[in-house]
Amino acid sequence: MKKLLKNxxxxxLIASLLCIVVxxxxxxxxxxxxxxxxxxxxxxxxIKNFMHFSSGKxxxxxxxxxxxxxxxxxxxxxxxxxAYKVGLFNIGAAGQYVVGSAVSLYCALALHLNWLLxxxxxxxxxxxxxxxxxxxxxxxxxxxxxxxxMLNWIALYxxxxxxxxxxxxTSPYTLHIxxxxxxxxxxxxxxxxxFNNNSYVTIAIPLAIIIAxxxxxxxxxxxxxxxxxxxxxxxxxxxYAGMAEKRNIILTLMISGALAALGGAFLYxxxxxxxxxxxxxxxxxxxxxxxxxxxxxxxxxxxxxxSYFIQHITNGGAYVDLTKYSSQISxxxxxxxxxLCGFVxxxxxxISSRLEKSEEKRARKAIxxxxxxxxx
Amino acid sequence: xxxxxxxxxxxITKRFPGIIANDNITLQLKKGEIHAxxxxxxxxxxxxxxxxxxxxxxxxxxxxxxxxxxxxKDPNDANRLGIGMVHQHFKLVxxxxxxxxxxxxxxxxxxxxxxxxxxxxxxxxxSEKYGLHVDPDALIxxxxxxxxxRTEILKMLYRDNxxxxxxxxxxxxxxxxxxxxxxxxKNLAAEGKSILFIxxxxxxxxxxxxRCTVLRRGKYIGTVETKSTTAExxxxxxxxxxxxxxxxxxPSKPGDVILDVKNMTVxxxxxxxNAVNDVxxxxxxxxxxxxxxxxxxxQTELVYGLTGLExxxxxxxxxxxxxxTKAPIRRRSTGGMSHIPEDRHKHGLVLDYTLEDxxxxxxxxxxxxxxxxxxxxxxxxxxxxxxxxxxxVRSGQGPVTMARAMSGGNQQxxxxxxxxxxxxxxxxxxQPTRGLDVGAIEYIHKQLVAQRDAGKAVLLVSLELDxxxxxxxxxxxxxxxxxxxxxxxxxTTQEELGLYMAGAKRDEVIS
Numbered sequence: 001m002k003k004l005l006k007n008x009x010x011x012x013l014i015a016s017l018l019c020i021v022v023x024x025x026x027x028x029x030x031x032x033x034x035x036x037x038x039x040x041x042x043x044x045x046x047i048k049n050f051m052h053f054s055s056g057k058x059x060x061x062x063x064x065x066x067x068x069x070x071x072x073x074x075x076x077x078x079x080x081x082x083a084y085k086v087g088l089f090n091i092g093a094a095g096q097y098v099v100g101s102a103v104s105l106y107c108a109l110a111l112h113l114n115w116l117l118x119x120x121x122x123x124x125x126x127x128x129x130x131x132x133x134x135x136x137x138x139x140x141x142x143x144x145x146x147x148x149x150m151l152n153w154i155a156l157y158x159x160x161x162x163x164x165x166x167x168x169x170t171s172p173y174t175l176h177i178x179x180x181x182x183x184x185x186x187x188x189x190x191x192x193x194x195f196n197n198n199s200y201v202t203i204a205i206p207l208a209i210i211i212a213x214x215x216x217x218x219x220x221x222x223x224x225x226x227x228x229x230x231x232x233x234x235x236x237x238x239x240y241a242g243m244a245e246k247r248n249i250i251l252t253l254m255i256s257g258a259l260a261a262l263g264g265a266f267l268y269x270x271x272x273x274x275x276x277x278x279x280x281x282x283x284x285x286x287x288x289x290x291x292x293x294x295x296x297x298x299x300x301x302x303x304x305x306x307s308y309f310i311q312h313i314t315n316g317g318a319y320v321d322l323t324k325y326s327s328q329i330s331x332x333x334x335x336x337x338x339x340l341c342g343f344v345x346x347x348x349x350x351i352s353s354r355l356e357k358s359e360e361k362r363a364r365k366a367i368x369x370x371x372x373x374x375x376x
Numbered sequence: 377x378x379x380x381x382x383x384x385x386x387x388i389t390k391r392f393p394g395i396i397a398n399d400n401i402t403l404q405l406k407k408g409e410i411h412a413x414x415x416x417x418x419x420x421x422x423x424x425x426x427x428x429x430x431x432x433x434x435x436x437x438x439x440x441x442x443x444x445x446x447x448x449k450d451p452n453d454a455n456r457l458g459i460g461m462v463h464q465h466f467k468l469v470x471x472x473x474x475x476x477x478x479x480x481x482x483x484x485x486x487x488x489x490x491x492x493x494x495x496x497x498x499x500x501x502x503s504e505k506y507g508l509h510v511d512p513d514a515l516i517x518x519x520x521x522x523x524x525x526r527t528e529i530l531k532m533l534y535r536d537n538x539x540x541x542x543x544x545x546x547x548x549x550x551x552x553x554x555x556x557x558x559x560x561x562k563n564l565a566a567e568g569k570s571i572l573f574i575x576x577x578x579x580x581x582x583x584x585x586x587r588c589t590v591l592r593r594g595k596y597i598g599t600v601e602t603k604s605t606t607a608e609x610x611x612x613x614x615x616x617x618x619x620x621x622x623x624x625x626x627p628s629k630p631g632d633v634i635l636d637v638k639n640m641t642v643x644x645x646x647x648x649x650n651a652v653n654d655v656x657x658x659x660x661x662x663x664x665x666x667x668x669x670x671x672x673x674x675q676t677e678l679v680y681g682l683t684g685l686e687x688x689x690x691x692x693x694x695x696x697x698x699x700x701t702k703a704p705i706r707r708r709s710t711g712g713m714s715h716i717p718e719d720r721h722k723h724g725l726v727l728d729y730t731l732e733d734x735x736x737x738x739x740x741x742x743x744x745x746x747x748x749x750x751x752x753x754x755x756x757x758x759x760x761x762x763x764x765x766x767x768x769v770r771s772g773q774g775p776v777t778m779a780r781a782m783s784g785g786n787q788q789x790x791x792x793x794x795x796x797x798x799x800x801x802x803x804x805x806x807q808p809t810r811g812l813d814v815g816a817i818e819y820i821h822k823q824l825v826a827q828r829d830a831g832k833a834v835l836l837v838s839l840e841l842d843x844x845x846x847x848x849x850x851x852x853x854x855x856x857x858x859x860x861x862x863x864x865x866x867x868t869t870q871e872e873l874g875l876y877m878a879g880a881k882r883d884e885v886i887s
Contacts, residue, residue, distance in 0.1 A: 221753075223746045226733070233728045239685065240715070240723040241737045242706030 012297030015347035016306065019295065023340035027333040031325070038324035046333055049316035057196045064195030066308070066315045068272050071208040072097070074307040075263030076289025078215050081298050083144075083256040085219055087232030090253060092133050092148025093260040094286025095155035096126045100261025101268050101283075102159035105275055108177050108184030108268075109166035115186050119265045126261020127254040129155065134253035138246040144253070152282045160277045172278035177271045186269045204266035209304055211259070216300040228252055260286060288314075291338040294345065313337055381443065382407045382570040383428070383459070383539055388437035390423055397423040398434070401596040403589050405539065410561055410571045412581040412602070414614055415591035416785075416813035421574055424591070425541060429454045429461070460532030461541040466524050468516045474527050475499060475512040478534050495534075502533045506563050521671075522553035529560065540564065541572045546580055551670070551841060551874070558584045576614070576813045578607040579842075590614055615815050625825045628849040631661030634696055634712075634802050634833035635682075641690035642674075642681040644857075650689070651677035653857040659802065664824060664834040666848035666865075670877050674857035675837050676718060679806050682835075683715045684708050685723075696801055709738055714800035716791055716808050718837070724791045725779045732760035732775035735794050767793035768819075785816040792823060803827050806837040821847055841870055855879045 024043060031039035045052055050062035076093050083090035090096075100122040107118040132151060136142035167174050177184050186202040195201045219225040231238040231248040238245045263285065267273060292310050296302030317330025383405045390398040398420045405411050415421050426432045428439065430448035438445050441457050448454050468477050475492065478499055484491040496512060503510055508526045516524060525545060532540050542561070546554045561584055565571055575581055581588055582602055590597040590613040597613050636658050644651035652674045659665045667675055680686035682693060684705040692701045700708050709715075717723035725734050736745050736756050745752050745759070760775040769789045771777035779787060788808065795803065805824060809817040824847060828834050838844050844851060845865050853861040853876040860882035863873065875881040 221751060222749050223741060223751055224749065226740055226751055230726050230729065230737070234722075234726045236722045237724065237726045237737070239705065240683075240717060242704065242709050244704075 009297070009299070011348050011351050012299070012302065012344065015344045015351060016295050016297060016302070018347050019340045019343050020309065020337065022343075023337035026340065027336045030332065030336060031329075034329070035324045038321045042320045042325065042329075043333075045319040045321070046313050046316040046330075049312050049319070052316075052319045060194075060196040061198045062315070064192075064198035064201040065272070066311050067195075067205050068198075068200045068202075068270055069267065069315070070308045070311040071204045072263035072267040072285055073288055073292055073311050074208045074212060074303060075266060076260050076286050077292035077296065077303040077307050078212055078289075078300060079256045079260035079263070079286075080289045081293040081296070081300065081303055082215055082219070082259060083252055084293065084298060085232055086228045086248070086252040087235070088137070088144050088249065088252060088256075090130070090133070090148060090256045090260075091145050091287075091290070092130060092151050092253075093256065093289050094282045094284075095148065095152035096130050096257040096260035097264045097286040097289075098152070098155040098159050098283060099129045099257075100126045100264030101275060102155075102162055102264070103261070104265035105174055105177075105268050106162055106166065109175050109180050112181040113184060115184050115269055118184055118269055119186070119262065122261045122265035123258045126264075127258040129261070130253040130257020131250055133257075134250035137253070138249040152286075156279070156282050159275070160279070163275050164277045167275075167277050172276045173274035174277065176274065177269065184269060185271055186266070200270045200272040202270050204270060208263075208266060211262070212300040212304050215259075219300075260289070263289075288338060297344060297348075310334070310338055380406055381440070383572075384440040384443075385424065385428060386438050386440065388424065388427055388434045388439075390427055390432055390434045396594050398427065399594045399596070400436075401591065401594075404599070405570050405572055406587075407570050408565055408568050409586045410565050410573055410584055412573045412575060412585035412588040413591070414576060414578075414581060414588055414610060416576065416614060416815055419591040419614075420594040421591060423594075425461070425543070425574070428459065428541075455535065455537075458536065458538040459541065460535060460537030460539070461543060462525065462528040462532065462545055464544045466528055468524060468527060470517040471515060473513050473515055474510050474519070474523075474530075477516060477527055478512075478531050480531075482535060499530060499534060502530055506533065506567070507560060508533075520553075522549055522556065525549070525553075525557070526560075529564075538568075539570050539572070541574070543574045544576075545573075546575065546577060552878075554580065578610055578814075581610065582607050592616055611814055614813075623821045623825060623846045626829070628663045628828060630663040630849075631831065633658045633660050635659040635835065636694040637682070637691070638693075639691035640678070640681055640688060640693065642677040642686055643689045644677070649857070651857050652681060654691070655854075655857075655859050656691075657852055657859060659833040659835050661801075661831050661833050662828055663850060664828050664836055664848040665850045665852060666836040666838055666844050667852050667854055668838060668844040668873065668877060669854035671839050673854045675806075675854055677857075678854070679715075679718065679804060679837060683713065683804060709798075712801035714738075714795035714798050714803045716795050716803070716805040718806035718810075720784075720787055720791055725787060727778070727780040729779055730775065731764070731769070731771055731777045731779055731782065731790060732756050734779050734790060735760040735763050735775075738794060738798060763790075763793040763797055767796075769793060785812050788812060788816065788820070792820060796823060796827060800832060802833045802835065804835045804837075807839060808836070809838075809840065809843060817843075841873065844873065845870060853877055855882070 024047065027046070028039055028043045031042050050059050050066060053059050053062060076097055079093040079096065080090055103125040104118045104122040107113045107121050129151065133144050133147045136147045137144045163174050186204050188199065188202050191201045191203065191205070192199050219229065227238070227243050228248055230241070231243060231245050235245050238248070268275065288310055292303055292307045295310065296306035314334045317334045320329050320333070381404050385401065385403045388398050388401045389396070401420065401424060403413065403424065413421055423432065427434050428448065430450045430453050439448060440446065446457060448457070469480065475496060479495045484494050499512060502508065508530055510523055510526050510530065511519070516527070545557060549557060561571055561573070573581070573585055585602050587599055587601055588610060589599045590610065592614060638656050640652055640655045641650050642652040655678065667678065669675055677686060681688050684703065688701060692699060694700065695708065696712055698711065700711060703711070721727060726737065736759065739745060740751070745756050757775055763769065764774060767789055770786050771782045792808065808820050824834055824836065836848055848865055851863040851865055851873070852859050853863065853873065855877065856879065860879070861876040
């Protein structure tokens with residue numbers, strides 16, 4: 001047990017779970033303040049999510065919906081995580097996600113390209129868009145957070161402009177891919193059958209998990225990962241060792257941007273949502289990716305679990321009793337929980353320092369006992 | 377009788393899981409004395425001081441102040457008892473002025489408004505009294521290391537501390553500043569302050585301390601009067617055997633020119649003047665050439681230019697007959713240049729990488745360690761284990777130890793192992809023994825001479841006079857970015873070297 005407690009991965013897990021519990025509790029308190037009568041049942045609904053339904057078929061269908069949105073979140077979380085391992089804070093993931101969404105939608109709706117081509121073009125576009133941040137950082141020492149945030153807005157309005165060409169005539173929403181260009185939809189390969197014919201469930205979900213594993217391997221087993229992490233940990237030492245640290249910074253952001261853009265393509269090429277060309281705020285997916293990355297302990301496998309959790313409670317928020325609360329309540333509750341996710345590393349630190357202290361105390365006592373025994 | 381001691385630490389024992397850091401150690405500091413605490417890295421000096429500052433609680437033993445037993449639970453208790461410390465790495469706010477730093481934490485105020493006039497008067501009076509010259513309005517980032525240290529000392533005096541601890545205070549100073557510090561310490565002691573001087577530089581201890589307590593591997597070895605002992609005897613106490621101060625080496629047999637630097641010029645970051653100005657020299661096979669000089673006279677920039685960390689603004693460099701003036705760092709490294717950097721934390725190591733990952737920092741891309749883009753972990757482990765064994769690099773968990781968790785001496789040994797094992801034609805070693813203990817210094821000097829004898833060219837950059845006199849076959853003195861003298865260590869004296877270093881003497885050097 002003690003050995004387990006000292007294990008780094010286990011500590012992260014415990015800290016993450018603690019964050020979740022505290023987050024849920026705080027959400028509950030907020031609900032209590034707004035309207036005490038529905039608080040308990042509402043928070044239970046959030047946790048239950050698709051279990052809200054009594055029929056097994058509906059449960060499966062709604063679990064599928066949660067998974068459909070988990071895939072893009074996982075990609076954004078991998079994007080943030082990858083850059084973070086190299087010492088860069090890619091808050092621009094939100095904008096790169098928008099670029100990926102826009103390019104994939106445009107390729108599908110205007111050019112009627114095959115789904116694989118749509119994904120690849122989104123991937124390339126995300127990489128190029130993030131390269132702007134990388135070049136500014138590497139060559140002009142512009143902080144990646146500043147340029148990332150600016151580019152997020154440019155991406156949003158750029159996307160709105162381009163996608164206005166492929167929107168429904170009477171609404172701000174883009175056309176349905178199903179009607180316009182069925183070959184642009186990511187195939188299900190039978191996965192939809194597993195979720196009660198939920199046609200939005202596509203191979204994007206297993207693909208995202210495979211990409212998480214690829215990132216894990218890339219970071220830990222390859223020469224490129226070795227170089228990138230060295231650059232992130234100590235860019236002076238990387239330079240001293242002859243690594244091209246400027247190239248590494250640009251390359252890192254390109255990979256990071258490509259990952260986020262894939263997230264956009266994964267969501268919109270399933271036709272689950274339509275892009276609203278009148279939206280005036282950057283979609284939260286990229287920002288939630290930051291929370292998911294930290295909640296997952298900055299580990300790609302952890303990201304899979306944390307992305308699912310965050311999407312689970314976000315979807316669960318939809319089942320809060322809207323006769324007692326305003327419709328924004330679901331976003332409020334999930335954002336409180338996501339906010340708490342940022343505290344994972346603080347809690348982890350608290351756990352390990354507490355552990356060290358108690359160990360020292362025990363060692364001291366053991367020695368004292370031993371000596372007492374010796375004297376007797 | 378007890379009254380004569382300002383602080384007594386009696387029979388202190390402090391254990392950590394698996395190790396006894398302090399084993400029944402007694403340290404008695406008399407009022408008005410300078411008491412040296414001598415020991416190698418890992419001898420338990422830091423732990424003992426942490427106990428005195430209340431950072432650790434000892435399992436056994438008592439601490440007495442003026443003969444009365446005290447319990448020090450945290451650093452605030454230590455401050456209240458008048459104990460102050462100048463850390464090896466200064467604790468100063470870079471963008472604050474000297475005065476602001478001195479009053480930091482004990483700012484005199486009326487209803488929340490600073491009363492700096494009062495503070496200034498007190499600081500200036502103290503500065504006058506002890507000969508601690510500082511400019512109270514200068515920013516820390518603009519002043520010399522020596523003045524930063526005087527600021528730290530004033531910080532202690534401003535708080536009316538009676539017991540002053542200096543943790544390896546000379547490691548960062550130039551020879552002139554060291555002399556000044558010695559005078560200051562003696563002044564302080566004469567005014568009744570009690571000084572604890574932590575060091576492993578024997579010459580300084582012999583020069584300034586009244587008594588010396590020696591620790592070795594957590595054990596108390598003894599306390600001696602410096603008047604009645606010698607540096608040799610102290611060092612034997614410290615390392616448990618006789619240490620050879622003099623570097624044993626046969627006369628050098630210089631061969632082909634390996635490094636040929638012509639008219640090298642490197643621009644300075646802060647000033648208009650060039651940091652390195654029109655410097656030319658050669659290093660041959662089988663010789664150790666030392667660049668000597670006071671810190672900040674262009675040595676760092678010279679090495680940066682040589683190794684590719686900074687671009688040259690003029691001149692050429694040839695390595696083994698090939699022009700490498702514009703070559704990237706990687707090509708210099710694979711072309712036969714090894715570099716033991718000045719700052720092992722900044723350049724030499726990735727501190728959050730394991731020891732084995734650091735061991736391949738210069739070679740990870742070679743086919744032995746990378747195949748198809750994947751690291752060959754088994755080979756890396758085997759290679760690291762061989763270096764650890766061969767160069768006696770000690771660490772808690774062997775190859776998987778985090779570099780951050782290793783002692784400074786072993787970090788340096790790891791770098792030296794890595795750089796020497798590359799089998800270079802030219803070894804550039806910049807202050808390779810900085811901050812290390814006698815045993816490690818002896819080891820590193822032997823390695824440098826061994827490289828020379830194996831037919832390598834060695835370029836040593838050093839600030840330590842003993843090292844400059846002892847190790848190289850040829851000395852080049854740098855002053856304000858230029859080489860102002862070439863000396864033969866066998867024929868010159870420390871005094872003559874000092875004159876060149878201070879810019880009082882210069883020759884036209886033709887190499």
